[in-house]
Amino acid sequence: MRILVVEDERKIAEFLRKGLKAEGYAVDVAGDGEAGHFMAGTQDYDLMILDLRLPKMDGITLCRTLRAEKFAAPILMLTVRDSVKDKVQGLDSGADDYLTKPFDFEELLARVRALLRKCGATEATRLQVDDLVVDLLGHTASRASAAIPLTAKEFSLLEYLMRNAGVVVSRAMIAEHVWDIHFDSFSNVIDVSVNHLRSKVDKDFPKKLIHTVRGRGYVLKA
Numbered sequence: 001m002r003i004l005v006v007e008d009e010r011k012i013a014e015f016l017r018k019g020l021k022a023e024g025y026a027v028d029v030a031g032d033g034e035a036g037h038f039m040a041g042t043q044d045y046d047l048m049i050l051d052l053r054l055p056k057m058d059g060i061t062l063c064r065t066l067r068a069e070k071f072a073a074p075i076l077m078l079t080v081r082d083s084v085k086d087k088v089q090g091l092d093s094g095a096d097d098y099l100t101k102p103f104d105f106e107e108l109l110a111r112v113r114a115l116l117r118k119c120g121a122t123e124a125t126r127l128q129v130d131d132l133v134v135d136l137l138g139h140t141a142s143r144a145s146a147a148i149p150l151t152a153k154e155f156s157l158l159e160y161l162m163r164n165a166g167v168v169v170s171r172a173m174i175a176e177h178v179w180d181i182h183f184d185s186f187s188n189v190i191d192v193s194v195n196h197l198r199s200k201v202d203k204d205f206p207k208k209l210i211h212t213v214r215g216r217g218y219v220l221k222a
Contacts, residue, residue: 001046001116001156002026002177006036006062007078008054016049019105024152026179033057040066045073047115052079052090060093067094074115127162130222132201132209134162143201153178154197161210161220170217194218
């Protein structure tokens, strides 16, 4: 899942970026409303965390503009204001939820998960290829009923491969959906991560599920 944080306070933006990345999300940050508008229109995001008070274009204006432009991802609005009027204004502008600063990060994570579940309510919460199973709600993976311990990034990578089971995904596609906009495409991080994931998923089984397609990328298939 890829999240855009639009926040002009650097400490808060960095706090959110680090915390969300630790949970396995790919995170991009915009420091003002105009930058947020540009990034939302040129990249594919699953959710936006939007500060209400922003330079160049405030959060209410940005939210209304994006909804008018058919930006469909859920928007979680952040603000230091806590009046009913401000909350109503934020929700009426197109936001899906509202969180007042200062906030507990665990609450923010819970709201992010809830919005992503709501957005994908018609999607399966359990992915399966052969005897490999991923529980999206429990954030767990298993093969032949044996638990597979995964880091947050490995889980995100496996989820992406399973959502695209049978389809060859390039390194660029993986970088866009599992990492973030600042990812160094010349590094070998993706290859190393896939190899680590493969060792956990395939090592103890005769049937291999993660395959390398030379010159093209990777595919997960039975």
